[in-house]
Amino acid sequence: MKDTLTRGGPDPQTRRPPPVQPPAPDTPARRRKRLITRTRPWLLLAPALLVLAGLLLWPMIQVGKLSLQEYEVRFGGGVGTYIGLDNYAELVSSELLWKTVLPNTAFFAFACVGLTVALGTLVALLLNRLGTTWRLICSLAIMAAWAMPAVTGTYVWIWLFQPGDGLFSHLAEGLGLIDPETTNWFTQRLPFYAIATLNVVHHGFPFVAITVLAGLLTIPKELYEAGMIDGANAWQRFWQITVPTIRPVFLVVTILSTIWDFKVFTQIFLMPGGDGSNPDVFNLGVYSYIEAFAENDYGTGAAAAVLLTLLLLAITIVYIRTLFRQGEEDL
Amino acid sequence: MKRRVIAAVGIGMTLGLTATACGGDDSGDKAKGNGSGKGKTLTVWIMEGTNPDPEPFFKEAAAAFKKQTGASIKVEYQQWASAQKKFTTAIEGGKDQVPDVAEVGTTWVPQFAETGALVDVTDKVKESGLSDDLVAGLQDAGTLDGKQYGMPWYAGVRSIVYRTDVFDKHGLKAPTTWKELQATAKTLKEKEPGMVAFPVAGGAEMFAAPFVWGAGGELAVEEGGQWKSAINSADAVKGIAYYTGLATKDKVSPAKVNTWTEKEVGDAWNKGQIAMAVGGNWTPKAIMEGNPDLKGKLAAVPIPGQTGGMSKSFLGGSYLSTFQTDQQDLAWEFVKMLTTGEFATKWAEQTNYFPGQNSELEKVAAQKDPLVEPFAQQMMEAGATVPKTKAYGEIQASKVIPRMVQSILNGKANVQQAADKAAKEMDAIFAKDK
Numbered sequence: 001m002k003d004t005l006t007r008g009g010p011d012p013q014t015r016r017p018p019p020v021q022p023p024a025p026d027t028p029a030r031r032r033k034r035l036i037t038r039t040r041p042w043l044l045l046a047p048a049l050l051v052l053a054g055l056l057l058w059p060m061i062q063v064g065k066l067s068l069q070e071y072e073v074r075f076g077g078g079v080g081t082y083i084g085l086d087n088y089a090e091l092v093s094s095e096l097l098w099k100t101v102l103p104n105t106a107f108f109a110f111a112c113v114g115l116t117v118a119l120g121t122l123v124a125l126l127l128n129r130l131g132t133t134w135r136l137i138c139s140l141a142i143m144a145a146w147a148m149p150a151v152t153g154t155y156v157w158i159w160l161f162q163p164g165d166g167l168f169s170h171l172a173e174g175l176g177l178i179d180p181e182t183t184n185w186f187t188q189r190l191p192f193y194a195i196a197t198l199n200v201v202h203h204g205f206p207f208v209a210i211t212v213l214a215g216l217l218t219i220p221k222e223l224y225e226a227g228m229i230d231g232a233n234a235w236q237r238f239w240q241i242t243v244p245t246i247r248p249v250f251l252v253v254t255i256l257s258t259i260w261d262f263k264v265f266t267q268i269f270l271m272p273g274g275d276g277s278n279p280d281v282f283n284l285g286v287y288s289y290i291e292a293f294a295e296n297d298y299g300t301g302a303a304a305a306v307l308l309t310l311l312l313l314a315i316t317i318v319y320i321r322t323l324f325r326q327g328e329e330d331l
Numbered sequence: 332m333k334r335r336v337i338a339a340v341g342i343g344m345t346l347g348l349t350a351t352a353c354g355g356d357d358s359g360d361k362a363k364g365n366g367s368g369k370g371k372t373l374t375v376w377i378m379e380g381t382n383p384d385p386e387p388f389f390k391e392a393a394a395a396f397k398k399q400t401g402a403s404i405k406v407e408y409q410q411w412a413s414a415q416k417k418f419t420t421a422i423e424g425g426k427d428q429v430p431d432v433a434e435v436g437t438t439w440v441p442q443f444a445e446t447g448a449l450v451d452v453t454d455k456v457k458e459s460g461l462s463d464d465l466v467a468g469l470q471d472a473g474t475l476d477g478k479q480y481g482m483p484w485y486a487g488v489r490s491i492v493y494r495t496d497v498f499d500k501h502g503l504k505a506p507t508t509w510k511e512l513q514a515t516a517k518t519l520k521e522k523e524p525g526m527v528a529f530p531v532a533g534g535a536e537m538f539a540a541p542f543v544w545g546a547g548g549e550l551a552v553e554e555g556g557q558w559k560s561a562i563n564s565a566d567a568v569k570g571i572a573y574y575t576g577l578a579t580k581d582k583v584s585p586a587k588v589n590t591w592t593e594k595e596v597g598d599a600w601n602k603g604q605i606a607m608a609v610g611g612n613w614t615p616k617a618i619m620e621g622n623p624d625l626k627g628k629l630a631a632v633p634i635p636g637q638t639g640g641m642s643k644s645f646l647g648g649s650y651l652s653t654f655q656t657d658q659q660d661l662a663w664e665f666v667k668m669l670t671t672g673e674f675a676t677k678w679a680e681q682t683n684y685f686p687g688q689n690s691e692l693e694k695v696a697a698q699k700d701p702l703v704e705p706f707a708q709q710m711m712e713a714g715a716t717v718p719k720t721k722a723y724g725e726i727q728a729s730k731v732i733p734r735m736v737q738s739i740l741n742g743k744a745n746v747q748q749a750a751d752k753a754a755k756e757m758d759a760i761f762a763k764d765k
Binding site for chain 2: 073074075076078164180181183184187188278279280290293296297
């Protein structure tokens with residue numbers, strides 16, 4: 001996995017498992033060697049897995065448990081009563097979930113992932129063509145977007161689109177597109193999410209750009225030269241050489257972006273109306289938060305969180321399957 | 332295959348890493364001492380923002396308390412926005428996590444009391460001879476089933492704040508009825524098109540509530556121990572229709588205000604964009620600090636009643652409550668010190684809020700400060716509380732009222748539809764928390 005993800009080189013040799021010895025008589029020494037070969041990776045992984053289990057698996061199990069309970073906060077430790085799948089039943093029977101929350105979450109995530117990866121790739125291609133000085137300057141500029149905390153970034157975007165006062169509102173007003181007396185972009189679903197998308201894409205594309213650039217730098221120049229000799233234009237070279245060669249890199253940035261964009265919370269919650277006063281713009285993160293921490297219905301909130309996790313797992317499994325199918329074809 | 336498993340574990344972990352948002356718990360360590368007072372330390376949680384500079388105040392209070400009991404005070408400042416969650420986490424953790432004394436917003440008292448974390452101080456209040464002097468509405472807000480969970484510390488109320496320079500320029504007078512309020516706002520809108528004549532802020536629950544009460548309606552009513560929404564009653568709907576109509580029909584509040592909370596209204600005040608608005612007794616001072624040009628150009632008037640008198644307005648405030656720790660008695664001594672006499676007066680003076688005792692409140696009202704007196708009048712004569720139940724705290728946190736107001740302002744529902752929906756949402760939460 002690690003090989004495929006980070007190196008992503010074209011050499012299939014690196015992805016092949018260690019060469020298997022031809023069958024030979026079973027001696028104790030050989031058996032011991034095989035035992036070591038088999039357990040060594042797990043031994044090496046053990047410390048990291050233990051830490052992750054403590055910090056991540058345990059809370060996840062707790063959330064799963066909570067989603068099956070009716071939970072009441074008590075002084076010195078709350079009381080949970082198991083109520084089976086009631087929380088899930090309540091969740092999936094909610095009209096708000098199907099009509100608003102899930103569509104918002106999914107469409108927003110797909111729009112963000114698509115735009116982030118596209119923009120990130122374009123920027124990476126640009127960086128790849130630049131000389132050292134300009135590449136440094138541009139990298140620093142996009143790093144600034146990346147380094148900006150989500151909260152700060154969100155407030156800047158809100159400020160830009162602030163009805164009546166923001167830069168974009170003034171522009172639109174100047175062009176006669178809107179009447180500032182009656183326009184408030186934050187109250188309608190589509191403009192609200194358009195602004196949120198800008199915010200998330202702006203914050204997310206630097207990661208894609210830097211990662212894809214790292215991939216681009218590993219592609220041997222000879223491939224492009226050969227392509228040029230064969231008469232391929234830039235468009236063809238991109239799709240026939242660049243994309244297939246660093247496909248694993250694209251896969252990783254897409255998976256990670258999908259995960260991040262499905263669970264966007266801060267950027268929505270901080271926008272006007274995003275904190276619960278406008279149910280039209282709920283996404284799964286905000287919905288789960290409102291259920292759990294506003295209504296103190298921790299069970300339903302946990303169920304929504306589990307639903308989000310399952311959704312992400314499903315999407316990721318699809319990605320991983322494509323990745324490995326690809327790998328097998330290559331071999 | 333093996334590698335595939337490892338890879339799957341790896342991805343699963345990454346997924347977990349990014350998918351689980353862990354709430355941080357950074358409640359501070361509590362020093363615990365022995366002996367009566369001496370060597371002991373009380374942990375005190377105080378909300379940030381009420382007193383612009385609280386440190387000298389607590390330094391002085393701590394010194395006085397040390398002299399009196401020998402115990403030290405450790406003050407930890409909390410944010411209003413995140414405090415409720417932090418309290419809940421601490422309550423889950425039990426007596427080692429909760430503070431000994433904490434400032435608790437009146438609307439939080441029912442929720443915290445129900446968990447069993449707060450100390451019932453009814454008898455202690457009586458013993459100290461304090462019970463007769465407490466402002467009734469405020470005492471009531473923290474009393475459940477006859478048990479009082481702390482001492483009222485300070486209180487605030489919203490009235491109407493307006494710009495005297497703008498009013499004088501156009502020969503306007505402070506409104507005393509709903510009709511006058513509407514006419515004044517319309518004139519302001521016409522004469523001062525660059526200003527917001529009267530913000531109908533969609534995110535501010537306590538801007539809308541006075542008009543529900545003023546029309547004779549209620550947010551919710553208690554019937555035989557069970558709360559039931561009343562927000563869609565004929566009277567309440569009349570009040571909501573009047574309030575939202577100021578924006579939708581009279582257009583005295585532009586669309587940008589539809590998503591405003593009180594914070595944005597405050598920002599707009601500071602920019603000099605507001606002519607008149609619902610505002611708290613703490614608002615004038617905050618505006619004059621944010622925009623010194625407005626010094627001497629502000630005045631206040633109680634929220635008018637439909638045809639005169641006053642509309643009731645939310646009487647909010649903070650309690651100083653003691654938690655079920657090993658140092659309850661010592662904690663009570665500190666609460667008593669802060670909520671009575673010299674320190675209570677000093678706190679009220681520094682924060683521009685009102686003290687929780689009638690005797691102190693009358694002193695404030697007697698000063699005849701034009702930026703204080705209307706609020707004091709509103710507080711003593713037309714203060715209202717929201718339903719005293721844990722469920723109402725949840726209704727507020729779920730923004731049921733702002734949702735209703737915003738859906739009307741944004742034209743997604745008419746007043747009756749929006750009120751019916753809000754009533755349904757309220758009842759669902761009441762039913763869950765019987």
